[in-house]
Structure formats: structure tokens, C-alpha cells
Amino acid sequence: MEAVFLQLLNGLDKGGAYALIALGLTLIFGTLGVVNFAHGALFMLGSFCAVSLQKVLSMSMKVRDESVTFFEAYKEVPYLEIWFGDAGKALIDWTVPLALLITIPIMLGVGYVMERGLIQRFYKRTHAEQILVTFGLAIVLQELVKAYFGANPIPTPAPEIVSGSAHVGAWFGLSDAIVYPWWRLIYFLFAFAVVGAVFAFLQLTTFGMVVRAGMADRETVGLIGIDIDKKFTTVFGLAAVVTGLAGVMYTPVLPPDYHIGMEFLVLSFVVVVVGGMGSLPGAVAAGFLLGILQSFASMTEIKSILPGIDQIIIYLVAVIILLVRPRGLLGREGVMED
Amino acid sequence: MNMKDNILVLIFGAVILTMPLWAGIVGAGYPDLLQKFAIFGLFAIGFNILFGFTGYLSFGHAAFLGIGSYTAMWSFKLLTMNAIPAVLFATAVSGLFALAIGFVALRRSGIYFSILTLAFAQMCYNMAYSVLTPITNGETGLTLTATDPRILDAATTEGLPSTELFGMGLSGYNGFYFCAIILIIGFYISVRLYRSSFGLMLLAVKSNQNRMKYTGLNTKPYLLSAFVISGMYAGLAGALMVVIDPLAGAERMQWTASGEVVLMTILGGVGTLLGPFIGAIVIKYFENIFSAFNDAVLNQVFGFLPDFIQGIWVSFASLFVGKGWHLTLGVLFMLIVIFLPGGAMEGFRRIAAKFKKEKEAHSAGGAE
Structure with a gap:
């Protein structure tokens, strides 16, 4: 029971990341009908927003170390700490949450430029060509980041206050031994909040209503006299933001390197396919489902029966779903069918 | 056959x-x-x-x-x-x-x-x-x-x-x-x-x-x-x-x-028929050539430029060579997909067609 509970928890944060990326991917796919292989690169750009902010905030100068009296010693002290003392220190500590604020405008801009500059030329081309050009774009973005930040993973720690673990077990009256890192708990809640916000945006605002109508029947909405292309550009930006935020928040869990996007890209496509192409709730549900399944598959009890299952479970599920339920879990009729 | x-x-x-x-x-x-x-x-x-x-x-x-x-x-x-x-x-x-x-x-x-x-x-x-x-x-x-x-x-x-x-x-x-x-x-x-x-x-x-x-x-x-x-x-x-x-x-x-x-x-x-083979050769050839480039070689190649232009140009170009070869590949690939979906073979065909047209126009002009 306790082991099951722990695995459930373990699956949630990864599931949250999958769900957010798949949500962005589905938004793009459902509205624009474009298969975006550069989506992993957006995730990576998001996480490198956090890295850049950390670089900027912790710019430092050499200062004489007063605590060493025998000889002249110098230490690096960030400017912020020199200027603002403890407040500056706290600012550096809170890099990752602060990065969320700068990521939103940056990713909105990136999404806008990407859609206007490249994707819009590919609406009428085949899916294969869309895959190819966005794959090329992903390589370009990835290599640019590598050229600037280097190839090694860059650690970006979470704020000090949430660096420990929560005694989750005690909250639910289970063993006190069940602990879970605070940050991953926060990640899960964050993912939940973002998903909620996106759904609320689509369901409750006029803009969202137009977008949903456009997803259902683009031409008719255009005939009514709504400039649907403009709305869809915004949606692309929104999808980029969602994915970028997922990337920012994931940096304390996994130090980002330039390649992180490619790893998530394959998984997120699998998630989208399992959830059903073009279905937003499907993408979210499948994201959490696969995250949890993966964490269960890595339990030693299960691994001893089926060795290696933890490595392939996600792909296996995807293959089975695609074959027995071609539309995915919650796929709509007529989306991407041959 | x-x-x-x-x-x-x-x-x-x-x-x-x-x-x-x-x-x-x-x-x-x-x-x-x-x-x-x-x-x-x-x-x-x-x-x-x-x-x-x-x-x-x-x-x-x-x-x-x-x-x-x-x-x-x-x-x-x-x-x-x-x-x-x-x-x-x-x-x-x-x-x-x-x-x-x-x-x-x-x-x-x-x-x-x-x-x-x-x-x-x-x-x-x-x-x-x-x-x-x-x-x-x-x-x-x-x-x-x-x-x-x-x-x-x-x-x-x-x-x-x-x-x-x-x-x-x-x-x-x-x-x-x-x-x-x-x-x-x-x-x-x-x-x-x-x-x-x-x-x-x-x-x-x-x-x-x-x-x-x-x-x-x-x-x-x-x-x-x-x-x-x-x-x-x-x-x-x-x-x-x-x-x-x-x-x-x-x-x-x-x-x-x-x-x-x-x-x-x-x-x-x-x-x-030939295209994929040509693609493979082009990629492997340029991978080999470009990967061998480094800043020293670039400085040598662009040594004829004025110093400050050379500095900027070399640091820009070095993005694309050596370890950055994949960047060149990505850019090249995107350009191909966007502008020339048929690849190098279509490029050849277009050039050949152009020459043919020019030749025809020429001979037509000569007949007058």
C-alpha cells in the first residue's frame, strides 16, 4: 500500500511535465493542424530562460574575503548581494520562480515569431513536410543553445525554503517514512494550475470560444468574418508559453542541457497519440496516466517479473493503444484519420 | 529496366x-x-x-x-x-x-x-x-x-x-x-x-x-x-x-x-534514384570538412578582411563550423524543405530546365 502510494506520487510530477508539453502540442495541432517537432525545443528554451536569469542574477565580482586573515583571499560575491544585502541574496535564491515571470513574454514572442515566420508557410503542405521543417528548426535552436551555454547540464536549484522533503505519508495517516521532495509536489500543483488556467481560458472567455469554434470548423468561423489566423497565432504563442513554463519549473528536477527537449519530444508525441490527437483533456489525462504507469513499472517487484519493462512501458502502451483504439483515449472523430 | x-x-x-x-x-x-x-x-x-x-x-x-x-x-x-x-x-x-x-x-x-x-x-x-x-x-x-x-x-x-x-x-x-x-x-x-x-x-x-x-x-x-x-x-x-x-x-x-x-x-x-546517395555524400563530406575547421583556420581563410570585420565575421562563422556543424546542417535542411522540397535533384532539374529554355530562346532568336 505504502509502496503504491509512493509510486503514485513519483509518477505525478513527471506526469505533470508530460501533460503540460502534450497540452501545448495538442493546442498547436488542434488549432493549426501542424505537427510540431520543434515542440521539445520550446520546452528547452523555457528551461534556458531560467538558466539565463540565473546567470544574470548571479553576476559577481571578486571581493576580498575578510574571514581569512593569514593571507589575501578573494571570493566571488554577486553584485545583487553587494547592492541589496540579504534581499539580493533572496532574489538569487528565488531564481526559478522569478524566471516564470520573464518566461511568459519571452515564450510568447518566440511563439509569435515562429508561427509568423515559419509555421504559417506550412499550413497547406503535407504533415511529413511539417515534421521535417520543424525537426530542422529543433536542431537549429538546440545547436544555438549549445553554442552559447555549452553541452553540460546546468544545475538551477529551487529556492532554499522548498529544497527539503515533505512528510507526505504523515498527512494521509500512512507511515512517516514516505517523504517526497517539496519541489516535485509544487511541480505537480503548478502543472494542475496551468492546465486549469488554459481550460478556463478556452471555456470561459470569448476569445477561447472563438478558438474552440475555429478548432471545430475553421472555414465557417472565417466566413463569419473573424480573422481566425490572428487568433491562432495567439494560440501558438500560448502553447509556447505553456511548454516554456513546464520547462522552467522542471529545471530543479533535472538540470537542463541542450538536449533535454529532444528527450521530451518523443515522449510527448507518444502522450498525445495515447490521449487522442486533437483532444486537450485526452492529452492531459494521458500525460498523468503515462507518468504514473512509468513510475509503477520501475518498482522492483514489477521489474523482477518483467525485466526492462520500465524502459519501454510508455512506448508499449502507445503501440497497443494505437492498434486497438486508433483514435486514442479521448480522440475526436475525423481528426487526422487516413 | x-x-x-x-x-x-x-x-x-x-x-x-x-x-x-x-x-x-x-x-x-x-x-x-x-x-x-x-x-x-x-x-x-x-x-x-x-x-x-x-x-x-x-x-x-x-x-x-x-x-x-x-x-x-x-x-x-x-x-x-x-x-x-x-x-x-x-x-x-x-x-x-x-x-x-x-x-x-x-x-x-x-x-x-x-x-x-x-x-x-x-x-x-x-x-x-x-x-x-x-x-x-x-x-x-x-x-x-x-x-x-x-x-x-x-x-x-x-x-x-x-x-x-x-x-x-x-x-x-x-x-x-x-x-x-x-x-x-x-x-x-x-x-x-x-x-x-x-x-x-x-x-x-x-x-x-x-x-x-x-x-x-x-x-x-x-x-x-x-x-x-x-x-x-x-x-x-x-x-x-x-x-x-x-x-x-x-x-x-x-x-x-x-x-x-x-x-x-x-x-x-x-x-x-540517385538523390539519397547524393544527400548522404553531401552530409558526410561537409560534416568532415566543417568539423575540421576551427578559429585558427577561419582566421587564416578570412585574413584578407580588415581586422575588426574579420573578428566579427570569424566569431559568427565559427558558430557554424567545428562542433557547430549540426547548426549548419539544421539551417541547410530547413532551407531545403522550405524552398526546394525536391532536394538537390530538383535543383539540378530546375537548372537544367532553365538552360534548355535559354537555349531554345536563343535558337528561336537566331532563326528570325
Whole structure:
């Protein structure tokens, strides 16, 4: 029971990341009908927003170390700490949450430029060509980041206050031994909040209503006299933001390197396919489902029966779903069918 | 197969076999690179039989490459250092895997097919890294050891053996010729396929599968055959890799390696006979040239510029060379897909058409 509970928890944060990326991917796919292989690169750009902010905030100068009296010693002290003392220190500590604020405008801009500059030329081309050009774009973005930040993973720690673990077990009256890192708990809640916000945006605002109508029947909405292309550009930006935020928040869990996007890209496509192409709730549900399944598959009890299952479970599920339920879990009729 | 095709194959063969003589002029005259040309050319030609002829975009062909490598390696370890059995086994085994994977994946088409092949390839890759370590030797990669059983020729070799072909060593140019001959055979087969009624059927599937089905034709066997053939080409290429350099690692099964062969095919011209091979050569050639560049070389090349311009230009250009070669590749690839979807072959055709038009205009002008 306790082991099951722990695995459930373990699956949630990864599931949250999958769900957010798949949500962005589905938004793009459902509205624009474009298969975006550069989506992993957006995730990576998001996480490198956090890295850049950390670089900027912790710019430092050499200062004489007063605590060493025998000889002249110098230490690096960030400017912020020199200027603002403890407040500056706290600012550096809170890099990752602060990065969320700068990521939103940056990713909105990136999404806008990407859609206007490249994707819009590919609406009428085949899916294969869309895959190819966005794959090329992903390589370009990835290599640019590598050229600037280097190839090694860059650690970006979470704020000090949430660096420990929560005694989750005690909250639910289970063993006190069940602990879970605070940050991953926060990640899960964050993912939940973002998903909620996106759904609320689509369901409750006029803009969202137009977008949903456009997803259902683009031409008719255009005939009514709504400039649907403009709305869809915004949606692309929104999808980029969602994915970028997922990337920012994931940096304390996994130090980002330039390649992180490619790893998530394959998984997120699998998630989208399992959830059903073009279905937003499907993408979210499948994201959490696969995250949890993966964490269960890595339990030693299960691994001893089926060795290696933890490595392939996600792909296996995807293959089975695609074959027995071609539309995915919650796929709509007529989306991407041959 | 008509006269024209025979001539094409003959010219192709002649160009490949004389490569060591003239490749030196363009700075590619060493066996390592020429071997790569032949192997990746073969891989791309095989990939084109699936993607180019039928339009099914597989993102999992690197898996077959890896399977071919491992099989050939085990043939070296267990049987003999002769390359012939290794190549045959690798082709057969990767064909079997392609049959199994293709049977499942071909139940869907379009992007679902791409994702299914991707999923299978990732499964193979992950398993090669984890549970299958006894077979694949995980991260270290599978290598030859002096204690391998090699039941057929263990008695005749001493120390750490090297690959051979009936007593002839396969390093350097020998290796190249071995790969080149297989490449020419592979090319010949692909031309034959293209011209056969089978190839015509595949092209028909590409242009409109539904219509083919309406006429009462079951397209599945044709697609599956194409998938298996192209998987066998990939396995063969994988086997050649270990014939040249007896080391098989799981990283060549990663999905980005599948992406590379897609790049080659697109760059050269998808669906054309020569295009994929040209794409493979262009990518491997420039990879080699560009990777060797560094800032010192750049400074030398652009030394004629005024100093401050040189500084800016060199730091800009150094993004694209050396380790940044992939950036060049990505940019090039995007430009090709955006502006020239037919790849290099379409480029040639357009240039040729332009010349022809100019000539016609000229002769028309002369007649007046």
C-alpha cells in the first residue's frame, strides 16, 4: 500500500511535465493542424530562460574575503548581494520562480515569431513536410543553445525554503517514512494550475470560444468574418508559453542541457497519440496516466517479473493503444484519420 | 529496366569504384571517409525504398542499423572473422525484425506510422541499453575479444583478430571496395525495383492509396515488402559499419540517427534514384570538412578582411563550423524543405530546365 502510494506520487510530477508539453502540442495541432517537432525545443528554451536569469542574477565580482586573515583571499560575491544585502541574496535564491515571470513574454514572442515566420508557410503542405521543417528548426535552436551555454547540464536549484522533503505519508495517516521532495509536489500543483488556467481560458472567455469554434470548423468561423489566423497565432504563442513554463519549473528536477527537449519530444508525441490527437483533456489525462504507469513499472517487484519493462512501458502502451483504439483515449472523430 | 538505366548503373559503378583516384582533389581522398560515403549511401538508398517510393515516413530506421551491427558482431564473435556470413546474417535478422515491426506499424499510416516506428525504435534503443546488456554490452558497446569462441576459424587466428574476406584484410581501401561493391549491388537492386511492376505499385500507393484500395487491391503486402527491404538495407549498412570498425554501440540506434537518414534523403531528393546517395555524400563530406575547421583556420581563410570585420565575421562563422556543424546542417535542411522540397535533384532539374529554355530562346532568336 505504502509502496503504491509512493509510486503514485513519483509518477505525478513527471506526469505533470508530460501533460503540460502534450497540452501545448495538442493546442498547436488542434488549432493549426501542424505537427510540431520543434515542440521539445520550446520546452528547452523555457528551461534556458531560467538558466539565463540565473546567470544574470548571479553576476559577481571578486571581493576580498575578510574571514581569512593569514593571507589575501578573494571570493566571488554577486553584485545583487553587494547592492541589496540579504534581499539580493533572496532574489538569487528565488531564481526559478522569478524566471516564470520573464518566461511568459519571452515564450510568447518566440511563439509569435515562429508561427509568423515559419509555421504559417506550412499550413497547406503535407504533415511529413511539417515534421521535417520543424525537426530542422529543433536542431537549429538546440545547436544555438549549445553554442552559447555549452553541452553540460546546468544545475538551477529551487529556492532554499522548498529544497527539503515533505512528510507526505504523515498527512494521509500512512507511515512517516514516505517523504517526497517539496519541489516535485509544487511541480505537480503548478502543472494542475496551468492546465486549469488554459481550460478556463478556452471555456470561459470569448476569445477561447472563438478558438474552440475555429478548432471545430475553421472555414465557417472565417466566413463569419473573424480573422481566425490572428487568433491562432495567439494560440501558438500560448502553447509556447505553456511548454516554456513546464520547462522552467522542471529545471530543479533535472538540470537542463541542450538536449533535454529532444528527450521530451518523443515522449510527448507518444502522450498525445495515447490521449487522442486533437483532444486537450485526452492529452492531459494521458500525460498523468503515462507518468504514473512509468513510475509503477520501475518498482522492483514489477521489474523482477518483467525485466526492462520500465524502459519501454510508455512506448508499449502507445503501440497497443494505437492498434486497438486508433483514435486514442479521448480522440475526436475525423481528426487526422487516413 | 531499359538501356538508360543500365547506363546509369554502369556510370554509377564506375564513379564509385574510381572514387579513390579522384576524391583526393576535393579533399576526401582517404579510406575512412570513402567508407562512410558508401555505407551511408547504402542506408539512404534503402530508406528511400520506403519513404521515397511509398511516402511512408519512418522515424525508426536506426533500429535496423543497430540490429544489423549487433548481428554482424555476433557472427564475428561466434563463427568466423569472414565478412560474408556477417553481412548475410545481419541482413536476414534485420529483415526479420523489419517484418515484425512493419507488420504492426503498417496498420496505420501518416503521422501515426511515423510515431509507431519511432516508438519501436526507442524500445529497441532502451532495451539495448538496459535489459539486453548480455547481448549488447550496454553502454560500453560490443567489441571483439581474444577469447571469443569463433568456432570456424579460432584456430587460425592469433591475438585480437581483424575482419577479413577469405584471407584479405578489410581495412583501408580494401574495406572501401568491399562496401562499394555492396553499394553498387544495392543501387542496382533499387533501380530494378523502381522500374518493376512492384515499384510501380508502391508509387501508386504513394500517390493515392485509397484509389488503389477501391480497385480491390490489398496494398498491405506491397507496403510490408517495401518496409522489409528497406529494413534489410539498413541492417546491411549496420553490418558494414562493424566490418570496417568492429564496435557496435547502442547510440547508433537513437532516434536522432533515424533523423539523420531522413535528412540525407530529403537533402538529395526523396523518391529519386540517385538523390539519397547524393544527400548522404553531401552530409558526410561537409560534416568532415566543417568539423575540421576551427578559429585558427577561419582566421587564416578570412585574413584578407580588415581586422575588426574579420573578428566579427570569424566569431559568427565559427558558430557554424567545428562542433557547430549540426547548426549548419539544421539551417541547410530547413532551407531545403522550405524552398526546394525536391532536394538537390530538383535543383539540378530546375537548372537544367532553365538552360534548355535559354537555349531554345536563343535558337528561336537566331532563326528570325
